[in-house]
Amino acid sequence: MARRISINRTGISRLQDVKSNDIWVSYTCVNCGRINQINLGQELLNGKMLSETAEWECPHCGYIHAITSDLPDTWENWDEELRSADSLACYRFWTNFFNIAVENKEAYWKQCKTCGRILPASHFSFHAKWSRLEKQLECRCCKASINAVGNPKRTTEQHREATAKRRLGDLLAKLADGVDEKLDIDDIFERFDSKCFKTGIPLDKADTSSWHIDHILPSKYFYPLTKENACLLSKSANENKKARWASDFYSPQELVRLSEITGANLALLSSPVPIYNTNIDVNAAVEKYLNVRNNTDLAKRISEVKRFIEDNDLIDKLSDGNKSRLGF
Ligand SMILES: [Zn+2]
Numbered sequence: 001m002a003r004r005i006s007i008n009r010t011g012i013s014r015l016q017d018v019k020s021n022d023i024w025v026s027y028t029c030v031n032c033g034r035i036n037q038i039n040l041g042q043e044l045l046n047g048k049m050l051s052e053t054a055e056w057e058c059p060h061c062g063y064i065h066a067i068t069s070d071l072p073d074t075w076e077n078w079d080e081e082l083r084s085a086d087s088l089a090c091y092r093f094w095t096n097f098f099n100i101a102v103e104n105k106e107a108y109w110k111q112c113k114t115c116g117r118i119l120p121a122s123h124f125s126f127h128a129k130w131s132r133l134e135k136q137l138e139c140r141c142c143k144a145s146i147n148a149v150g151n152p153k154r155t156t157e158q159h160r161e162a163t164a165k166r167r168l169g170d171l172l173a174k175l176a177d178g179v180d181e182k183l184d185i186d187d188i189f190e191r192f193d194s195k196c197f198k199t200g201i202p203l204d205k206a207d208t209s210s211w212h213i214d215h216i217l218p219s220k221y222f223y224p225l226t227k228e229n230a231c232l233l234s235k236s237a238n239e240n241k242k243a244r245w246a247s248d249f250y251s252p253q254e255l256v257r258l259s260e261i262t263g264a265n266l267a268l269l270s271s272p273v274p275i276y277n278t279n280i281d282v283n284a285a286v287e288k289y290l291n292v293r294n295n296t297d298l299a300k301r302i303s304e305v306k307r308f309i310e311d312n313d314l315i316d317k318l319s320d321g322n323k324s325r326l327g328f
Pocket residue numbers: 029030031032033034058059060061062063
């Protein structure tokens with residue numbers, strides 16, 4: 001069994017002895033029926049070549065799996081001449097035996113870096129360009145445990161609530177005043193001189209993965225993405241910004257320039273504390289949110305939207321109809 005090293009931040013550490021890039025195959029012994037696993041090193045194999053060269057000796061019974069081997073005498077339900085390595089039936093058996101073990105990436109096995117078990121490739125999540133099999137280091141069981149440790153308080157309920165909050169905030173932002181206009185990307189690139197506003201790095205409009213349009217005033221505070229509220233940032237700069245309030249991310253000088261470029265209200269941008277957008281249509285958002293097909297969903301959504309309205313002090317903005325619908 002692999003050696004276990006000191007506990008890290010999550011309390012689940014990686015096994016140093018496990019070579020994550022190694023590729024394994026697994027097969028069931030034709031003679032004794034036990035399951036064996038073989039480390040193939042790092043290269044993916046070709047089934048035809050494998051069938052011509054492989055000699056896999058079962059560590060339990062010593063039977064050799066090779067294209068030159070007769071099938072076991074114990075296979076009495078097969079005619080004797082068909083069990084002979086000289087027969088086409090036997091040849092076909094072996095070529096398929098080896099081919100199935102390596103026919104695609106999912107056919108291989110791999111050792112988990114945290115539990116040390118050797119498992120089928122399907123027990124690992126996809127990870128582009130990570131090792132020849134493009135699989136994560138940890139099996140899905142271990143990964144789930146690691147994630148649970150990293151996020152101990154994130155229960156399903158809390159997750160639901162956070163999602164509801166974000167969705168409702170987005171709805172309010174989308175339905176706010178002034179969002180009728182469609183965002184003109186060409187215009188934004190022109191106004192920001194095709195550069196990241198924060199870092200000054202030139203950006204290529206065609207490479208849409210390299211830049212983002214920042215909500216200067218975040219949708220978390222119900223601001224829509226409009227011409228006045230859009231800032232061109234590189235992807236990494238925007239990842240730093242996320243839902244932060246404008247003055248929390250942009251310097252005072254940057255805010256001045258930003259309001260010159262966008263025409264946004266400088267006093268609002270410069271506010272040291274977040275200010276919620278009040279030009280919103282709460283009733284439209286409530287109606288959109290409650291527009292579901294399924295009644296179980298509806299009951300949940302009513303309680304979610306009710307809590308949201310209370311938390312954000314928006315009861316006064318509700319129509320009488322929506323007030324009674326939500327039980328206020
Ligand atoms: Zn065996």
